[in-house]
Each structure stands twice: as structure tokens, then as C-alpha cells.
Amino acid sequence: MTAAVAISLNVNGERVEADVLPRLNLADFLREHLKLTGTHVGCEHGVCGACTVRVDGDIVRACLMLAAQTHNSSVETIEGLSDSGEIADLQAAFRDRNALQCGFCTPGMLIAAQDLLKQSAEPDREQIRAHLSGNYCRCTGYQAIVDAVEATARARIGRTS
Numbered sequence: 001m002t003a004a005v006a007i008s009l010n011v012n013g014e015r016v017e018a019d020v021l022p023r024l025n026l027a028d029f030l031r032e033h034l035k036l037t038g039t040h041v042g043c044e045h046g047v048c049g050a051c052t053v054r055v056d057g058d059i060v061r062a063c064l065m066l067a068a069q070t071h072n073s074s075v076e077t078i079e080g081l082s083d084s085g086e087i088a089d090l091q092a093a094f095r096d097r098n099a100l101q102c103g104f105c106t107p108g109m110l111i112a113a114q115d116l117l118k119q120s121a122e123p124d125r126e127q128i129r130a131h132l133s134g135n136y137c138r139c140t141g142y143q144a145i146v147d148a149v150e151a152t153a154r155a156r157i158g159r160t161s
């Protein structure tokens with residue numbers, strides 16, 4: 001029998017201690033152990049981006065990272081970004097521009113979009129598309145998502161058009 005690994009990490013600002021099996025991935029740890037079900041699981045092999053979270057400030061595919069690898073790390077999920085208000089304007093823009101339909105891709109899409117906006121204050125549409133190209137959406141056709149990210153970028157730098 002495989003022995004569990006003791007991990008200690010910070011999740012959305014709170015200290016978490018857990019014993020996890022070495023093969024448990026971060027997405028399943030967040031969803032099943034911590035009940036943070038905003039992290040979605042689609043493809044489970046690093047393609048769709050639905051499981052995107054932040055680890056030590058960088059976005060990662062939670063389905064491709066082991067929970068054991070997050071020992072001593074800081075993990076932020078969509079619940080954390082949402083509760084802190086960090087992406088409130090981006091979420092509002094998604095709602096206003098119909099940039100979500102079923103919502104399955106939306107947590108990952110928001111985290112990836114926020115990652116871009118932290119790196120680039122006013123990305124053009126091509127840059128937005130490129131940065132979100134690892135996040136699949138089966139509903140929207142992407143145009144509205146790009147509109148929402150572009151509108152948020154403009155609002156953040158004080159431009160209205």
C-alpha cells in the first residue's frame with residue numbers, strides 16, 4: 001500500500017494541512033478534499049484549461065500537478081480570487097458581455113485572463129486570444145470573452161472606449 005504524504009500549504013489565504021496519496025492531483029485535492037469545486041476538471045490531461053489555478057503566483061493546470069508538489073506553496077483558486085474582489089470587474093465584464101454560457105470554462109478563463117492583465121495593462125485582441133488559447137470554451141465562440149477582457153483592461157487604465 002502506498003503511504004500518504006503529509007503536506008502543508010496555503011490555500012486562498014488559509015493554512016491547510018493534509019495527508020495525500022502521492023498520485024493525487026491538485027485538481028482532485030482541491031475539489032474532493034477541500035470542496036473547492038470552482039476548479040473544474042474537463043480533459044484531465046492538460047489541454048482544456050478548466051482546472052487553471054495559481055500556485056505561487058503563476059497559473060498552472062491543476063490536473064497536471066500533484067497535490068504533494070504544493071507542499072509549502074500558496075495556491076489560489078477561483079473562490080479565493082472571487083472572494084478577495086481581485087477579479088470583480090472582470091467577472092462583471094463577463095456577465096455584461098455574455099462571455100459565459102454554461103460556465104464550465106469560466107473559472108479557468110477568468111484566472112488566465114487575470115494573469116494576462118497583471119502582465120500587460122492593455123493587451124490587444126491578438127494578445128488576449130494568444131494568452132487564452134489554452135482555455136477551451138465550447139459555448140461562446142470566444143468573441144465575447146475577448147470583448148470582456150479587452151473592456152476590463154481599458155477600464156483598469158481609465159479608458160472607456
Ligand code: FES
Binds near residue numbers: 064
Ligand atoms: S482538466 Fe486540466 S487542462 Fe483540462
Ligand code: FES
Binds near residue numbers: 099
Ligand atoms: S461557457 Fe460553456 S464552455 Fe465556456
